[in-house]
Amino acid sequence: MDVADASGVVWLGFLASLGTGVLTGVGALPLVFFRNGISPRTEDVFLGFAAGVMLGASFFSLIIPGLDAAGQRGYGEVGGAAVVIGALLLGALCLWWIHDRTPHEHFLVGKQGDLAMADRFRRVWLFVLAITLHNVPEGLAVGVGFGGGDIANGMKVATGIGLQNMPEGLAVAASLAGGLGYSRWKAVLAALGTGLVEPVAGLAGVAIVSLAESLLPWGLGFAAGAMLFVVSREIIPETHRKGYENEATAGLMTGLAVMIFLDVTLG
Numbered sequence: 001m002d003v004a005d006a007s008g009v010v011w012l013g014f015l016a017s018l019g020t021g022v023l024t025g026v027g028a029l030p031l032v033f034f035r036n037g038i039s040p041r042t043e044d045v046f047l048g049f050a051a052g053v054m055l056g057a058s059f060f061s062l063i064i065p066g067l068d069a070a071g072q073r074g075y076g077e078v079g080g081a082a083v084v085i086g087a088l089l090l091g092a093l094c095l096w097w098i099h100d101r102t103p104h105e106h107f108l109v110g111k112q113g114d115l116a117m118a119d120r121f122r123r124v125w126l127f128v129l130a131i132t133l134h135n136v137p138e139g140l141a142v143g144v145g146f147g148g149g150d151i152a153n154g155m156k157v158a159t160g161i162g163l164q165n166m167p168e169g170l171a172v173a174a175s176l177a178g179g180l181g182y183s184r185w186k187a188v189l190a191a192l193g194t195g196l197v198e199p200v201a202g203l204a205g206v207a208i209v210s211l212a213e214s215l216l217p218w219g220l221g222f223a224a225g226a227m228l229f230v231v232s233r234e235i236i237p238e239t240h241r242k243g244y245e246n247e248a249t250a251g252l253m254t255g256l257a258v259m260i261f262l263d264v265t266l267g
Helices: 002-034 040-070 076-101 118-147 149-179 184-197 198-211 213-239 245-267
Strands: none
Touching: 002 118, 002 149, 002 198, 002 213, 040 076, 040 118, 040 149, 040 213, 040 245, 076 118, 076 245, 118 149, 118 184, 118 198, 118 213, 149 184, 149 198, 149 245, 184 198, 198 213, 213 245
16 A cells, blocks of 8 residues: 555544544434433443444454454464454453553443542543543544555444444433433533544554554454453443343344444445
């Protein structure tokens, strides 16, 4: 890929990740019209759907293309698998390190660590920080999906992440409005703000991979590991906390089915 083509792919990856981030705020808009917010059952269904989409995106749009990219670069079957597995574990390890070292509140469940004396302002921003960290691997996945000039794969990742960002944005805004006392409009804007970290991560991912194509298998595996960590550590446990495991599982299966459909139809 020459410099001009790489520049075009970088901008496309950035714009796609910007679009997925904006959809977080778009998905939160219905909260304005629900006087009493959304129910915990509905929150769990939405978050389950997000988990299903992220699981599907991790395998269909990141891990499998990562194995293909490794094979095209002469790693061989065993070597390619080792590269992608190593990158996947590194991605999960990095997210674990950030999660462990950064004081934050869980996605919806409340305080973690010694935060008993924190005032309301601090709690709100710790909560926002947790949501922001949650969105970083999503933006990275979109950007890396465009790496190496694979526009079809990038659009598939962006479509999937955008779809899951909408119900996720609604769940986040409802939590901010109900649990932290935000007005409905402020909760929507806060959800939008947390989504806008995605284009930053997306730009970094697509730029690095496009300008150094040999890193594509590593980038795809790393993004997959980061996303799988978020799904396993944050989203699925949260959806099983309030007694709506069946509804959340139905949402997860629906999200996974959507990603299978996108994988087939978008190639």
